[in-house]
Amino acid sequence: MGGGLLITGANGMLGSELRSLAAPRREVICTDIAEMDVTDLAAVREVFAANRPSVVVHGGALTDVDGCETDPDRAFRVNALGTRNVALAAAEQGAPVLYVSTDYVFDGRATRPYVEFDPVGPRSVYGASKLAGERFVRELAAGRFWIVRTQWVYGFRGKNFVDTILAAARAGKPLRVVDDQIGCPTWARDLARGVLAIIDQDPGYGTYHCSSRGSCSWFAFAGEILRMAGVAPVSLEPMPSSELDRAAPRPAYSVLRNYMLEQTIGDLMPPWQEALAGYLAAGGDG
Numbered sequence: 001m002g003g004g005l006l007i008t009g010a011n012g013m014l015g016s017e018l019r020s021l022a023a024p025r026r027e028v029i030c031t032d033i034a035e036m037d038v039t040d041l042a043a044v045r046e047v048f049a050a051n052r053p054s055v056v057v058h059g060g061a062l063t064d065v066d067g068c069e070t071d072p073d074r075a076f077r078v079n080a081l082g083t084r085n086v087a088l089a090a091a092e093q094g095a096p097v098l099y100v101s102t103d104y105v106f107d108g109r110a111t112r113p114y115v116e117f118d119p120v121g122p123r124s125v126y127g128a129s130k131l132a133g134e135r136f137v138r139e140l141a142a143g144r145f146w147i148v149r150t151q152w153v154y155g156f157r158g159k160n161f162v163d164t165i166l167a168a169a170r171a172g173k174p175l176r177v178v179d180d181q182i183g184c185p186t187w188a189r190d191l192a193r194g195v196l197a198i199i200d201q202d203p204g205y206g207t208y209h210c211s212s213r214g215s216c217s218w219f220a221f222a223g224e225i226l227r228m229a230g231v232a233p234v235s236l237e238p239m240p241s242s243e244l245d246r247a248a249p250r251p252a253y254s255v256l257r258n259y260m261l262e263q264t265i266g267d268l269m270p271p272w273q274e275a276l277a278g279y280l281a282a283g284g285d286g
């Protein structure tokens with residue numbers, strides 16, 4: 001095998017954690033849209049041929065869920081065709097691909113955590129475009145792939161719920177937060193650790209859920225963020241998601257259970273409260 005670990009979306013929340021966790025141990029080839037736009041197959045092939053990666057983590061995506069809803073062509077171009085291009089180029093170089101996918105592939109009508117065998121049924125363009133990416137990976141990655149679904153990711157790069165809540169509370173704004181969507185907040189650093197564990201310990205190719213453990217509503221998450229950070233808001237009240245005028249529907253219930261990790265290398269993901277404490281201690285919103 002040739003080079004090292006090639007990351008797409010390396011400037012994103014997950015990518016930036018991955019690059020710093022992986023770099024001391026192995027050669028890392030970082031790419032984001034400026035170095036390699038995944039929608040351009042020729043460019044993707046050129047970068048892969050030049051670097052000959054031994055393994056690929058494909059995290060590059062359009063993650064603006066409402067933006068995807070209003071521009072489906074672009075969403076599918078990046079999330080579906082971009083993933084096709086990465087899967088094709090990886091197969092041509094003989095490198096396995098780890099594709100990061102999402103709880104939005106499910107319809108959100110479950111009453112217990114989703115496992116990897118549950119039927120999919122995305123309700124948003126984002127979810128459908130990521131699912132199309134999963135299908136391309138299954139078809140084109142020459143059988144050498146891991147599909148890793150996660151959810152409610154927050155981290156140091158970009159806008160995230162934790163920082164938004166803390167900033168609003170510190171600015172003295174009254175807070176109203178959705179209490180009818182249930183999921184599990186996942187720190188990008190824990191996800192990066194999970195991704196590297198899957199690559200290094202190879203529990204077998206296939207689909208894995210990898211989110212923090214437990215579940216909560218956004219409202220409960222906000223309450224815990226404020227409590228842990230020791231910030232008292234002017235007010236914190238629950239609200240129904242119907243009051244938010246958003247382009248894309250969100251799954252009402254989309255808790256993921258890391259069943260396949262449990263059955264193989266063990267579920268290394270922490271409970272969401274522990275992860276949140278880690279993020280705040282590491283300087284989240286600091």
Ligand SMILES: NC(=O)c1ccc[n+]([C@@H]2O[C@H](COP(=O)([O-])OP(=O)(O)OC[C@H]3O[C@@H](n4cnc5c(N)ncnc54)[C@H](OP(=O)(O)O)[C@@H]3O)[C@@H](O)[C@H]2O)c1
Pocket residue numbers: 008009010011012013014015032033034036037038039058059060061062063078082100101102103130149150151152153154157158
């Ligand atoms: N965030 C979540 O809650 C969540 C939940 C479940 C699954 N995921 C999945 O996890 C992965 C990582 O997400 P994240 O939260 O780290 O997202 P992120 O912070 O938005 O990072 C994604 C990166 O991909 C880049 N990108 C966009 N279009 C690209 C293109 N055409 N070619 C190459 N790179 C491109 C983005 O650049 P720009 O910033 O310039 O667009 C960004 O740097 C994604 O595949 C996402 O679908 C995320």
